[in-house]
Amino acid sequence: MKRIVIFASGSGSNAENLIKFFHNSDNASVIQVLTNNPHAKVLHRCKSLKISALSFNRIAFSKSDDVLNVLRASKPDLIVLAGFLWKFPEFILKEFVNKVINIHPALLPNYGGKGMYGMHVHKAVVANKEEKTGITIHFVNENYDEGAIIFQAKCKVLASDSAEDVAAKIHELEMEHFPKVVEKLLLNN
Numbered sequence: 001m002k003r004i005v006i007f008a009s010g011s012g013s014n015a016e017n018l019i020k021f022f023h024n025s026d027n028a029s030v031i032q033v034l035t036n037n038p039h040a041k042v043l044h045r046c047k048s049l050k051i052s053a054l055s056f057n058r059i060a061f062s063k064s065d066d067v068l069n070v071l072r073a074s075k076p077d078l079i080v081l082a083g084f085l086w087k088f089p090e091f092i093l094k095e096f097v098n099k100v101i102n103i104h105p106a107l108l109p110n111y112g113g114k115g116m117y118g119m120h121v122h123k124a125v126v127a128n129k130e131e132k133t134g135i136t137i138h139f140v141n142e143n144y145d146e147g148a149i150i151f152q153a154k155c156k157v158l159a160s161d162s163a164e165d166v167a168a169k170i171h172e173l174e175m176e177h178f179p180k181v182v183e184k185l186l187l188n189n
Helices: 013-022 041-049 058-063 066-074 090-095 118-127 163-187
Strands: 002-008 028-035 052-055 078-081 100-104 132-139 149-156
Touching (some): 013 163, 028 066, 132 163, 149 163
Antiparallel strands (some): 100 132
């Protein structure tokens, strides 16, 4: 049975989707969720879904081995960033080579980088009058949104779409594709 650890910073809708997708799987399960936000809604979702969840601060994440030691103990086959907003430390990436992936709400390399997340991305897409956008699932490296691309899915952006409309379309793509891509990655490794 493959083991998944999820990192999230906010509401946790992608985390919940992954937890439910793998709940009755014979191949993999989400064993833990970690968050940098002690008030994140993802913690409440995990409690109701009976999934172990921990919050941590910046020192535990990037200045000490605290989070690394939690990961070592969990022995994940895959670490999934699902709306996690902090840059992943290189010392953790070096220990989990090609085992950390992220989902980004745009078609990378466009609209990536520091500060480009959530509504910031959708507002930029609308402001630039893009005709399409989508999601990118990619490996995480030492730079924001620059790891090797694993999968992309696209959707149209209408001239009448607001940033909220774009966000809804992206959310649909995430819910549909993210669990399937995670499962495929785990089955192929």
